[in-house]
Amino acid sequence: MVGYGKVREKMIAIIDYGLGNIRAFANVFKRLNMPCRIASRRDELADAARLILPGVGSFDEAMRLLEASGMRAVLDELVLERKIPILGICVGMQMLADSSEEGKSKGLGWIPGEVRKFDGSGLKHKTRLPHMGWNTVEPLRRDNLFRDVPDGGRFYFLHSYYFQCQNPDDALAQTEYGDRFPAAVSKGNVFGVQFHPEKSHHDGVQLLKNFGSLTC
Amino acid sequence: MKFLSDIEKKKQIETEMTSVKAYQRCSNCVMDTTDSKITFDDSGICYHCQDFYTNVLPNWHTEEKGSLELERIVKRIKKCGEGKEFDCIMGLSGGLDSSYLAHLAVTKLGLKPLVFHVDGGWNSQMAVNNIEVIVEKLGLDLYTEVIDWEEMKDLQLAFFKAGVSNLDIPQDHAFVSTMYHFANKHKIRFILNGGNYATECVRNPLEWIYHGTDIPYIRDIHSRFGTRPLINYPLSGILWHKIYLRYYKKIKVVKPLNYLPYDKREAEELLIREYGWQPYPQKHFESRFTKFYEGYWLPEKFGYDTRKVQYSSLILTKQMSREEALERLSIPAYDPKAIEHEKSYISTKLGISTSALEAYFNSPNKKYSDYKNQEYIFSIGSRVMKWSGMERSVKR
Numbered sequence: 062m063v064g065y066g067k068v069r070e071k072m073i074a075i076i077d078y079g080l081g082n083i084r085a086f087a088n089v090f091k092r093l094n095m096p097c098r099i100a101s102r103r104d105e106l107a108d109a110a111r112l113i114l115p116g117v118g119s120f121d122e123a124m125r126l127l128e129a130s131g132m133r134a135v136l137d138e139l140v141l142e143r144k145i146p147i148l149g150i151c152v153g154m155q156m157l158a159d160s161s162e163e164g165k166s167k168g169l170g171w172i173p174g175e176v177r178k179f180d181g182s183g184l185k186h187k188t189r190l191p192h193m194g195w196n197t198v199e200p201l202r203r204d205n206l207f208r209d210v211p212d213g214g215r216f217y218f219l220h221s222y223y224f225q226c227q228n229p230d231d232a233l234a235q236t237e238y239g240d241r242f243p244a245a246v247s248k249g250n251v252f253g254v255q256f257h258p259e260k261s262h263h264d265g266v267q268l269l270k271n272f273g274s275l276t277c
Numbered sequence: 278m279k280f281l282s283d284i285e286k287k288k289q290i291e292t293e294m295t296s297v298k299a300y301q302r303c304s305n306c307v308m309d310t311t312d313s314k315i316t317f318d319d320s321g322i323c324y325h326c327q328d329f330y331t332n333v334l335p336n337w338h339t340e341e342k343g344s345l346e347l348e349r350i351v352k353r354i355k356k357c358g359e360g361k362e363f364d365c366i367m368g369l370s371g372g373l374d375s376s377y378l379a380h381l382a383v384t385k386l387g388l389k390p391l392v393f394h395v396d397g398g399w400n401s402q403m404a405v406n407n408i409e410v411i412v413e414k415l416g417l418d419l420y421t422e423v424i425d426w427e428e429m430k431d432l433q434l435a436f437f438k439a440g441v442s443n444l445d446i447p448q449d450h451a452f453v454s455t456m457y458h459f460a461n462k463h464k465i466r467f468i469l470n471g472g473n474y475a476t477e478c479v480r481n482p483l484e485w486i487y488h489g490t491d492i493p494y495i496r497d498i499h500s501r502f503g504t505r506p507l508i509n510y511p512l513s514g515i516l517w518h519k520i521y522l523r524y525y526k527k528i529k530v531v532k533p534l535n536y537l538p539y540d541k542r543e544a545e546e547l548l549i550r551e552y553g554w555q556p557y558p559q560k561h562f563e564s565r566f567t568k569f570y571e572g573y574w575l576p577e578k579f580g581y582d583t584r585k586v587q588y589s590s591l592i593l594t595k596q597m598s599r600e601e602a603l604e605r606l607s608i609p610a611y612d613p614k615a616i617e618h619e620k621s622y623i624s625t626k627l628g629i630s631t632s633a634l635e636a637y638f639n640s641p642n643k644k645y646s647d648y649k650n651q652e653y654i655f656s657i658g659s660r661v662m663k664w665s666g667m668e669r670s671v672k673r
Contacts (some may be wrong), residue, residue: 189405195426201492262425
């Protein structure tokens with residue numbers, strides 16, 4: 062079971078497969094005094110107790126680079142067998158799904174669902190893409206990741222696709238952009254956030270701190 | 278409390294101005310005595326025009342001489358960036374100058390810019406669209422730097438409370454500062470800047486829009502009117518970026534648009550045609566805040582209409598006739614039908630009531646000199662820049 066604890070000395074590995082703002086995460090954890098490492102090889106993941114999967118750009122490119130990094134097999138083992146908590150961010154969150162409308166590649170399939178493009182046509186507000194800027198996030202479950210994040214916490218978004226969970230219970234938080242969509246998902250030890258906590262200052266730092274302090 | 282009616286406010290501004298000197302408008306451009314430091318020669322031509330004809334125009338080459346010079350600079354940039362992921366850095370606001378600059382740098386000059394965007398929280402949908410289409414079409418990775426919204430809001434409110442005319446310093450400063458921090462952090466020696474004579478040869482008078490990088494000034498206003506410390510907000514002092522970075526770190530600012538013919542209308546048409554870029558009604562209106570500030574607040578509260586500066590630039594560079602400029606100036610820069618909605622949008626976003634915004638509007642107008650500042654350093658600097666030919670048109 063995933064809980065919350067005081068243990069701080071657990072190594073957080075930021076997966077560097079060539080995408081995403083790796084250094085921004087390292088800076089946040091350094092400021093929080095939490096041990097972290099940028100991992101770009103299999104052996105650098107070995108003692109990881111937490112994993113951060115960043116991502117920007119297109120779904121297929123992200124999947125291709127992750128496969129090519131040589132870290133995929135170790136990640137499968139860490140996440141699926143050893144149940145190490147992982148946090149996917151933006152495209153990193155979308156990669157947790159089975160597939161994406163944006164591309165042809167298969168996703169990691171760690172949380173059942175499909176990534177879809179926003180469709181503004183049938184919605185009450187006409188949405189325009191990308192969804193870029195600050196927006197409020199409403200947690201659906203108050204445990205773990207959103208602990209001490211105020212209601213209506215403000216996070217920074219930059220995306221045109223969203224995670225459609227197969228099982229609605231996997232949605233951890235929601236945000237309104239034309240319609241409500243899952244801003245965060247979680248299933249067991251696998252977490253994903255559509256927004257960028259590393260760009261979201263106060264609330265983002267709190268969320269990363271919570272993730273780093275989870276106990277399993 | 279209500280906003281003073283437009284007529285009342287205009288009367289108030291006119292009385293303030295006529296008490297100083299009689300109203301006069303330049304016979305060549307559309308600058309007038311709302312710029313209190315303006316001077317005219319015997320034929321009624323203003324200082325801005327004289328400055329353009331004597332200092333800018335003779336040194337501004339957009340034909341062969343300019344393109345050869347640009348070629349030489351580009352060669353140097355490429356040489357310094359050999360084998361690196363980026364050879365230069367540029368900011369992209371989604372506005373015309375930076376969008377066109379990105380197009381030019383990548384497709385025409387063959388440069389590898391690190392393109393970043395500073396999100397101060399006020400992007401219009403046009404800006405978001407334009408950033409997206411440019412980045413997508415040019416295959417660039419966009420680096421976004423997000424300003425801490427709580428601090429941004431607090432600093433912006435501090436400027437409202439201070440009663441000074443340049444309310445846009447919190448945004449401007451964050452943009453400039455982030456660019457220098459980025460260049461320094463990524464060890465990039467060349468900053469591409471969309472600044473240009475073609476559309477900006479007349480500069481906003483200092484009393485209208487005071488320098489954005491005067492840190493003691495920002496700190497003074499913040500310490501008097503701010504309510505929370507600036508922890509994440511990026512600060513960059515003039516001495517750090519103009520002296521330390523330029524001379525010690527040898528970071529150079531290049532303005533490519535000054536070496537080529539740059540026509541506002543043609544540039545817009547190209548971006549619309551080739552990128553699906555969206556035009557917006559007035560310079561700087563890619564920010565929702567600036568649209569409110571330059572379109573409504575500055576002309577209505579202070580009598581400073583930045584369109585006069587923008588149109589005068591276009592008149593001097595033969596992109597607009599004086600008649601057209603005067604005609605456009607005869608209507609306000611904001612849409613009177615939409616202004617109530619705009620006021621409520623701005624105040625809601627800043628977390629204040631519309632009546633609080635109205636109270637700021639009706640409070641006495643202050644000058645930058647009412648607060649601590651380092652204007653003397655800027656003034657020495659700009660004299661040196663002008664004397665050495667590094668900058669032909671300077672703010673005054």
